[in-house]
Amino acid sequence: MEGGTYIDSGATAFDEVDGIVTVSSTGTVNTVNVGDYVITYMATDSSGNTDTKTRNISVLPLSDKAKIEALEVIGTIPMLERNATLEGVDDNKNGVRDDIDHYIHKKYSKKDHVSAMTQMAISMQQSLIVDINDGIAVKKANQKVVEAINCIYSKFDRTAGDEQPANAAKIIESLTTNTKQRLLAYLAYNKALDGTSWSTPEGNTCE
Structure with a gap:
């Protein structure tokens, strides 16, 4: 194989x-x-x-699924949970899927980085489960995502060798939408944002 x-x-x-x-x-x-x-x-x-x-x-060639599983086993990429729910498993009830929570704490050692990435993970999780027929709720969910991204940019210092903020945020997005069902929910959320506008937040948006 x-x-x-x-x-x-x-x-x-x-x-x-x-x-x-x-x-x-x-x-x-x-x-x-x-x-x-x-x-x-x-x-x-x-x-x-x-x-x-x-x-x-x-x-013989590996299937895409098998390739991903193989990379997870050897630790190249995080081992992710893929159950059929949008929320996934969150045993400690902190708003972040346990597998993503584990990834964040394993990869980042600085407290500010952990907090910023956790905030991003929480906001991304909410974007999957928000009622897309509720325009106000969708805008609030998006505002939380924007604030989380702004927090990441404020805490990751590229001049000090930190990870690129855009890349850090993108990783959480990818981890959150790791199944077809979750990706479709995220695409529906983004579709619900069509025609809306928002401003870049100012000041400290870290929670």
């Missing part, structure tokens, strides 16, 4: 005169590249007689 580890099982050969004889192999399998590979085994007896056999190996 693509990205997996191939371990060659080898081969053995038996000669009526020599008994078990030496077997050498040629060929490699690169699991990074999908395709067909051939391993050739050659058995040689004490008289120099040879015989060859081949083994065909196919590296």
Whole structure:
């Protein structure tokens, strides 16, 4: 399977005169590249007689879902919860999905960064569950998102080597909309904002 580890099982050969004889192999399998590979085994007896056999190996592509799961297992990306609800699991009732909460506290060590990212996560979570038929509620939810983004920009100092604020906010957006149902809810929320306008907040908007 693509990205997996191939371990060659080898081969053995038996000669009526020599008994078990030496077997050498040629060929490699690169699991990074999908395709067909051939391993050739050659058995040689004490008289120099040879015989060859081949083994065909196919590296099959991973599905997108499997690729994501593999990256989660090795820690390249956070392991996310994908249940069928918009809210997801929030055992500590702080308004943030537990998996996103864990990601924030694992990635960020500065208290200001944790607070700003948590505020962003809460506002994004609310954008998924707001009643899109309630124009006032949609605007309030959007205002919370805007304030959270402004808070991130005020707390992440690019000159000090901090993460780009825009990237930090985008990550929370991506983590929040990690299932089809959640993404569709977020798109519906954005659709409900069509034709509305808002101003960039001034001052400290961190909660």
